[in-house]
Amino acid sequence: MTQSRLRCMPEGLRERTRRAVRAELAEVAIDLFARQGFEETTVDEIARAAGLTKRSFFRYFPTKEDAVFDSIDVTGENVVAAIGARPAEEDPWTSLQHVLRHWQEEIHASERTLATHRLIETTPALGGRLHQRRTEWRRRVSDALRDRPGAGLDAFTADLLTNAATAVLDAVSAEWLRSGGTADRVTLLDRGFSLARVRLVELGD
Numbered sequence: 001m002t003q004s005r006l007r008c009m010p011e012g013l014r015e016r017t018r019r020a021v022r023a024e025l026a027e028v029a030i031d032l033f034a035r036q037g038f039e040e041t042t043v044d045e046i047a048r049a050a051g052l053t054k055r056s057f058f059r060y061f062p063t064k065e066d067a068v069f070d071s072i073d074v075t076g077e078n079v080v081a082a083i084g085a086r087p088a089e090e091d092p093w094t095s096l097q098h099v100l101r102h103w104q105e106e107i108h109a110s111e112r113t114l115a116t117h118r119l120i121e122t123t124p125a126l127g128g129r130l131h132q133r134r135t136e137w138r139r140r141v142s143d144a145l146r147d148r149p150g151a152g153l154d155a156f157t158a159d160l161l162t163n164a165a166t167a168v169l170d171a172v173s174a175e176w177l178r179s180g181g182t183a184d185r186v187t188l189l190d191r192g193f194s195l196a197r198v199r200l201v202e203l204g205d
Contacts, residue, residue: 019074022060025050026070027112033068034115038123065129068119071112075103076137083144092145092153096165097193104172104185114181117173138162168192 028050032041043064047057061067079099086095107113120126142158145151153161172188 022070025060026067029064029067030112030115033119065126068116068126069129069133071116079103080140080144084148088149092161093197101186101189104189107185117177138166164196168196
């Protein structure tokens with residue numbers, strides 16, 4: 001897909017097409033990283049395998065590290081948007097569980113996600129990038145909880161709930177990776193949220 005053809009498309013179609021190309025490029029990159037190693041794979045190789053030029057690659061991703069996190073970034077954006085769309089009368093912990101539960105179903109069915117998590121776990125160079133993204137994601141989720149109509153949450157409470165949910169997700173991902181991707185992420189998430197809810201109630205008493 002050339003840039004000139006993209007520019008000729010209506011804006012909505014252009015954006016959807018751009019996202020599709022990004023996703024395909026990221027998938028090619030992760031496949032190469034898994035087979036050859038992250039450090040051993042060059043941007044030239046990724047671009048060639050995707051049928052693009054090196055220059056085109058950099059139109060979609062500033063670095064090859066960013067290609068690894070494409071699906072994670074998209075999921076993060078969708079989670080933030082979904083939190084804001086939950087019913088105003090719903091308590092924030094339940095909202096977090098419902099939103100994250102949906103995305104666990106998506107993740108569980110994705111071989112690409114398993115490959116991405118394994119790559120990040122085994123590549124030190126990606127650890128720092130993951131930490132940066134997680135910090136930004138927690139901030140945005142916390143803000144989304146506070147911005148819900150009638151939420152009435154202060155920054156401390158929103159941060160506490162967000163960090164507790166992140167801890168649950170960490171445990172879910174760790175168990176999922178230990179199982180080789182066979183453990184049910186939805187079941188693990190529900191279990192983690194139930195246990196954490198009990199502890200949060202105890203802390204509030």
